[in-house]
Amino acid sequence: MSTRAMYPGTFDPITLGHEDLVRRAASVFERVVVAIASNTGSKVPMFGLDERVAMVRNAVGDIPGVEVMGYDKLTVDFAEANNLNVIIRGLRAVSDFEYEFQLAAMNRHLTETVETVFLTPTEEYAFISSTLVKEVAALGGDVSEFVSPAVRQALLERVGRT
Numbered sequence: 353m354s355t356r357a358m359y360p361g362t363f364d365p366i367t368l369g370h371e372d373l374v375r376r377a378a379s380v381f382e383r384v385v386v387a388i389a390s391n392t393g394s395k396v397p398m399f400g401l402d403e404r405v406a407m408v409r410n411a412v413g414d415i416p417g418v419e420v421m422g423y424d425k426l427t428v429d430f431a432e433a434n435n436l437n438v439i440i441r442g443l444r445a446v447s448d449f450e451y452e453f454q455l456a457a458m459n460r461h462l463t464e465t466v467e468t469v470f471l472t473p474t475e476e477y478a479f480i481s482s483t484l485v486k487e488v489a490a491l492g493g494d495v496s497e498f499v500s501p502a503v504r505q506a507l508l509e510r511v512g513r514t
Contacts, residue, residue: 357381357438357469360427363388364397365503366408367485369477373442374412376471383417385436390424398486398510410502428463439468444478489513 359377363370363386377384386408390401397404401422409420423430431439439459441452456468472478480498489495489507496504 354383355381355438356383356385356436357440358385358387358427358431358434358436359440360387360389360423360430362395362397362482363404363408364395364399364482365404365485365499365507366411367477367480367482367499367503368497369442369444369473369480370408370482371411371500372474372477373440373471374418375415377440378415378418381417381438381440383419383436384415384440385434386412386418386420387427387430388420388422389427390422399506403506407503407506411500426462428459428466431466432463437466439466441468441470443470443472444481486511 357377359374361370374384374386388401388404388408399407405420405422412418413420421434427439431437441455443449443452452470459466459468473480485495485498486507488498490511492513495507499507
């Protein structure tokens with residue numbers, strides 16, 4: 353059986369930690385879809401879905417076996433509709449585990465055809481989150497160590513610090 357995975361998230365914006373997980377996932381799975389959720393629940397994204405898709409394509413579009421798609425449905429429904437049998441989730445810290453465990457259990461309840469796999473980031477990216485990156489950028493801090501140059505520029509333009 354071939355393993356085809358999806359890495360879902362809002363990617364608002366994509367960070368170097370996200371990119372690291374995509375690159376490592378691409379070395380394990382024959383196909384990886386970076387699936388960008390338009391319905392973010394309680395989160396209000398800084399960037400629209402089309403902007404996030406473009407940023408992610410710019411960041412990881414050169415990786416063989418990786419494609420980028422937006423979606424607006426249950427993650428497991430997207431997985432099944434696109435013949436993906438693994439959901440990749442990143443765990444940065446122990447504090448992430450409880451929420452991610454609940455998501456994995458709910459997804460398993462919704463379908464038995466999709467498994468969840470957890471990856472941890474490399475040490476240098478373990479503390480990075482999109483939320484923190486946006487806050488640092490909004491307050492005038494330098495985010496160049498956390499995001500690609502194109503994402504940094506988009507953040508600076510969005511927060512009015514060009």
